[in-house]
Amino acid sequence: MANPFYSGTVAVIGLGYIGLPTAVVLASRGVRVIGVDLNPVTVERVGRGEIPFFEPDLATSLSGAVALGNISATMETPVADAYIIAVPTPITPDEQADMSAVFAAAAALAPQLRPGAIVVLESTSPPGTTEELSRTLAAARPDLTFPDDVNDSPDIYIAHCPERVLPGRLMVELVENNRVIGGLTPECAERAAEIYRVFCRGEIQLSDATSAEMAKLAENSYRDVNIAYANELSMICDKLGLDVWEIVKMANHHPRVNILQPGPGVGGHCIAVDPWFLVGVAPEEAVLIRTARMVNDGKPLHVVQQIRKSAGRFREPVVACLGLSYKANVDDIRESPAVEIVAALAEQEPATTILVSDPMLSRLPASLASFPNLTLVKTQDAIAAADIVALLVDHNQFRTLSRKLLEGKVVLDTRGIWR
Numbered sequence: 001m002a003n004p005f006y007s008g009t010v011a012v013i014g015l016g017y018i019g020l021p022t023a024v025v026l027a028s029r030g031v032r033v034i035g036v037d038l039n040p041v042t043v044e045r046v047g048r049g050e051i052p053f054f055e056p057d058l059a060t061s062l063s064g065a066v067a068l069g070n071i072s073a074t075m076e077t078p079v080a081d082a083y084i085i086a087v088p089t090p091i092t093p094d095e096q097a098d099m100s101a102v103f104a105a106a107a108a109l110a111p112q113l114r115p116g117a118i119v120v121l122e123s124t125s126p127p128g129t130t131e132e133l134s135r136t137l138a139a140a141r142p143d144l145t146f147p148d149d150v151n152d153s154p155d156i157y158i159a160h161c162p163e164r165v166l167p168g169r170l171m172v173e174l175v176e177n178n179r180v181i182g183g184l185t186p187e188c189a190e191r192a193a194e195i196y197r198v199f200c201r202g203e204i205q206l207s208d209a210t211s212a213e214m215a216k217l218a219e220n221s222y223r224d225v226n227i228a229y230a231n232e233l234s235m236i237c238d239k240l241g242l243d244v245w246e247i248v249k250m251a252n253h254h255p256r257v258n259i260l261q262p263g264p265g266v267g268g269h270c271i272a273v274d275p276w277f278l279v280g281v282a283p284e285e286a287v288l289i290r291t292a293r294m295v296n297d298g299k300p301l302h303v304v305q306q307i308r309k310s311a312g313r314f315r316e317p318v319v320a321c322l323g324l325s326y327k328a329n330v331d332d333i334r335e336s337p338a339v340e341i342v343a344a345l346a347e348q349e350p351a352t353t354i355l356v357s358d359p360m361l362s363r364l365p366a367s368l369a370s371f372p373n374l375t376l377v378k379t380q381d382a383i384a385a386a387d388i389v390a391l392l393v394d395h396n397q398f399r400t401l402s403r404k405l406l407e408g409k410v411v412l413d414t415r416g417i418w419r
Contacts, residue, residue: 006031006194008081013105015042015073017269017332018122018163019086020051021058021170025199027065034080035073036108046073054331054360057171077108082118082195085109086163088269089123095276097126106133110140115155120181120192122163124216124270126277130160130209134184147184159183159192160209162216167268167330178202182212220274221289226260227271228292231299234262238306245416264392264414265299265337267326272296272335300337303390303414304344310388310410317352319345320386322379323393324358324365331360338392339365346371355382359397380405391415 008031012023015037027033037043042052049066051059065071077083087101102123109119119137121130131148137156138146144155161181165173179200183189189206196204207215230248237244248259266272275293279286311317326336333339346354350373356364357379363369364376379397383389383405391398394415403418411418 006082006198008032009034009078010082010084010195011036011078011080011109012084012086013037013077013109014085014087014101014123015039015046015052016086016088017053017055017167017170018165019084020046020062021055021165021174022084022086022122022163023071024058024061024065025171025174026195027068027071028061029198030070031195031198033065033071034078035071036075036077037073038075040075043073043075046071055170056168061171077105077112079112079114081116082120083109084120084122084195086122089125089273090269091273091276096280097277099125099129102129102133103136106136107140110137113137113141113144113156115144116157117155118157118159118188118191118195120195121158121160124162124220124274124277125160125213126281127210127213127217128281129213130158130182130184134158147188152185152187154185154188157183157185157188157191158209159188160212161192161196162212164216164219167327167332175199175201178205180205180207180212180215182207182209184209217274217278220271221278221292224266224271224275224296225288225292227263227266228295230260230262231265232295233259235299235302238302243419245419261416262414263299263337264303264341266296267334267336267338268332269334272326300340301344303337303341303392303412304348306412307341307345307388307390308349310412311349311352313410314387317349317388318355318386319352319388319390320355320357320382321345322357322382322389322391322398323395324356324368325360325393325395328394329360329396333361333365339367341390341392342374343368343371346374349373353385355385357382358393359395383409388412391418 011034012019013036015035023033023035045052049063085105090098092098134146146156147154181189181192234244275289279290321342324338354374355377388410390412394417399417
């Protein structure tokens with residue numbers, strides 16, 4: 001049964017943490033969706049209705065969409081009525097935006113474009129990227145008109161619609177959260193909005209593409225700056241021998257103060273990455289944003305130093321590191337401060353036995369697998385054998401642990417859940 005809002009075929013390019021859930025919510029509402037990914041394992045699993053990563057409610061929705069015949073997966077970009085580009089946009093080692101995947105996707109879809117097609121960039125991008133995407137497609141397809149060529153009714157409509165969802169709640173927030181859709185023209189924005197109205201119950205705000213790009217970066221930089229304040233405050237409290245969580249609790253009694261909770265750093269593909277895009281386009285102006293990134297990037301080293309200081313009290317220390325994902329209750333380890341902490345500790349303390357436990361992971365990530373002093377074990381086994389227990393991720397399973405298990409241990413709780 002066709003969806004009453006949008007009856008075309010949508011190709012979602014990139015079946016990762018954003019692309020696959022987006023493809024599934026569209027397919028589950030009757031839209032014909034073709035998922036595109038370069039990873040043959042991902043394509044095969046999605047085609048069978050199996051999820052390549054954990055996300056609550058995703059497995060049920062995907063299997064249902066596959067059973068209805070509304071979604072398929074391929075490694076080749078197909079002809080479609082609309083394209084949603086949801087590929088990674090990481091930073092390079094010199095902290096510049098790596099947009100290579102976006103323009104590789106553009107090169108693959110350009111030959112497939114037909115008049116009336118809609119191209120939506122969801123990947124987080126520096127301001128001006130959507131305009132550059134349009135110029136790139138126009139150069140590849142001189143037989144078609146693009147928004148730069150005509151003000152009204154081009155052959156191809158191009159827009160930017162940044163995601164703003166939280167892993168662990170993707171299937172809920174994709175539907176409930178407000179969206180910003182920025183078109184290269186007002187008509188482009190409206191045509192793109194027709195797709196998102198299929199599933200979005202939140203407010204859809206129409207704007208221009210560059211403003212939409214900037215809004216996403218502003219949102220995540222705002223969060224990064226506020227987290228940096230909490231993390232810097234925690235390091236000051238550590239130096240003074242004070243309980244940062246008690247300090248935050250007291251300060252937040254002020255009617256106009258709301259300090260966030262500190263942690264071991266900032267991870268994930270958004271907050272730990274996006275602020276650098278603003279630093280890249282305005283390096284002289286983004287002073288506070290750059291400083292916040294440096295504070296949050298430096299917090300894992302502070303945690304490593306705390307663990308090493310405690311380890312010095314033992315002749316042959318055993319450290320239990322609880323958690324590897326970048327946030328609670330997900331298996332996503334992208335930019336994870338916990339992974340960085342464990343790797344640095346294993347490298348700097350080769351004589352220390354490190355026992356790692358994460359209920360969301362069945363194996364160590366490749367970046368940790370080569371350390372001979374590091375082993376993935378069950379949580380209670382790790383704690384029982386440890387002299388030092390470092391809580392790095394506040395998974396629900398760790399929150400409910402019996403405190404008796406921690407008796408006689410040196411405990412470093414970077415999340416403040418065992419106070």
